[in-house]
Amino acid sequence: MALLPCTKCHTAPRMSSRRDRCARCDPLCRECEIRTRNGASHYCRVCQAARRRGWYRTDAANRAARLASNKAGNDALRAEMVAAYGGRCACPGCEITEQAFLTVDHIENDGAEHRKNIRRFGGIQFYRYLREQGFPQDRYQLLCWNCNLAKHIYGICPHATL
Numbered sequence: 001m002a003l004l005p006c007t008k009c010h011t012a013p014r015m016s017s018r019r020d021r022c023a024r025c026d027p028l029c030r031e032c033e034i035r036t037r038n039g040a041s042h043y044c045r046v047c048q049a050a051r052r053r054g055w056y057r058t059d060a061a062n063r064a065a066r067l068a069s070n071k072a073g074n075d076a077l078r079a080e081m082v083a084a085y086g087g088r089c090a091c092p093g094c095e096i097t098e099q100a101f102l103t104v105d106h107i108e109n110d111g112a113e114h115r116k117n118i119r120r121f122g123g124i125q126f127y128r129y130l131r132e133q134g135f136p137q138d139r140y141q142l143l144c145w146n147c148n149l150a151k152h153i154y155g156i157c158p159h160a161t162l
Contacts, residue, residue: 074124081127084135085142093159096144105143
């Protein structure tokens with residue numbers, strides 16, 4: 001089927017042959033006919049998201065590539081966070097530097113309340129929040145999992161009493 005020129009501006013169409021107008025003249029979504037197209041896309045944000053979800057679910061190679069890309073980005077953000085807070089457990093007497101064992105600790109022990117207030121519940125969401133805030137040093141510290149758990153249960157880490 002031949003592409004017809006736009007009936008309004010008479011330029012060659014940039015959209016498929018299903019339409020007789022180009023994307024500049026007719027910014028409707030192909031699927032739902034809403035006039036909220038996403039940039040140069042032929043689809044609105046809702047339809048574009050639905051198409052991407054379908055593509056993500058059905059194509060195993062693309063899904064694996066997307067998961068690998070997300071993991072690499074998340075690992076880089078975690079490494080950035082660990083480096084920003086010194087790269088080792090802040091507890092005196094603890095020498096843990098292994099990134100897998102290090103966690104962010106709220107110095108004032110108000111972590112649950114704080115995460116509820118900012119509506120970011122932990123993990124990568126919380127690391128993004130810390131980066132947006134410039135990795136504040138006055139409210140957070142890096143502790144190994146053992147020190148963090150001991151601080152939670154006993155109120156103080158056993159290393160601090162030695």
